[in-house]
Amino acid sequence: MATLKQQLDKLNKEKEDLERRIQEEEENKRKLANESSIERLDALIQPMTEYLDTKTRQHHNHYIFKSEPTERQLQNKHLEQTIMNYNQQIKARPDIFQKKPIKGEILRNEEIFVTIINILKNGEKQLINIEERLNKLEV
Numbered sequence: 001m002a003t004l005k006q007q008l009d010k011l012n013k014e015k016e017d018l019e020r021r022i023q024e025e026e027e028n029k030r031k032l033a034n035e036s037s038i039e040r041l042d043a044l045i046q047p048m049t050e051y052l053d054t055k056t057r058q059h060h061n062h063y064i065f066k067s068e069p070t071e072r073q074l075q076n077k078h079l080e081q082t083i084m085n086y087n088q089q090i091k092a093r094p095d096i097f098q099k100k101p102i103k104g105e106i107l108r109n110e111e112i113f114v115t116i117i118n119i120l121k122n123g124e125k126q127l128i129n130i131e132e133r134l135n136k137l138e139v
Contacts, residue, residue, distance in 0.1 A: 038117060041113065041116070041117050045114065045117070048106055048110040052075070053070050054070060055068040055069070055070055056068055056070070076103075079102075079103055082101040086098060086100065
C-alpha cells in the first residue's frame with residue numbers, strides 16, 4: 001500500500017512540475033510574440049542568463065566539500081587569471097604590445113543586455129510616474 005501511495009505522490013509531483021513548465025513556456029511564447037517590448041528582450045536573454053547561472057559538474061575529493069561554481073563564476077575566475085598573466089607580461093616586457101583580455105562573449109553580451117533592459121525598465125517607470133502626475137494636473 002505504501003508503495004502505491006509513494007508512486008501516486010511521485011506522479012502528482014511530476015504532473016505539477018509539467019504543468020509549471022507548460023505555464024512557463026506559454027508565458028515565454030507570449031513575451032516573444034510581442035515584438036517591441038521589454039518583456040521580449042527579457043525572454044530573449046533568459047537562456048543566456050540560465051546558462052551562466054548553471055552549476056558546473058566537477059569531481060571532488062570525498063573529504064573536501066566544495067560547492068559547484070556556476071558558469072558565470074568560472075568565466076570570471078578565468079578572466080581574473082588571464083588579467084593577472086597579462087599584467088605580469090606587461091611588467092616583464094612593457095615594450096611589446098599585447099591585447100588586453102576581455103570577458104567571454106556570452107558573459108559580456110548578457111551583462112550588456114541586462115543593463116540595457118534595466119535602463120529601459122527604469123525609463124518606463126519614470127514615464128508612468130510622469131503620466132500619473134500629468135493626469136493629476138489635468139483633473
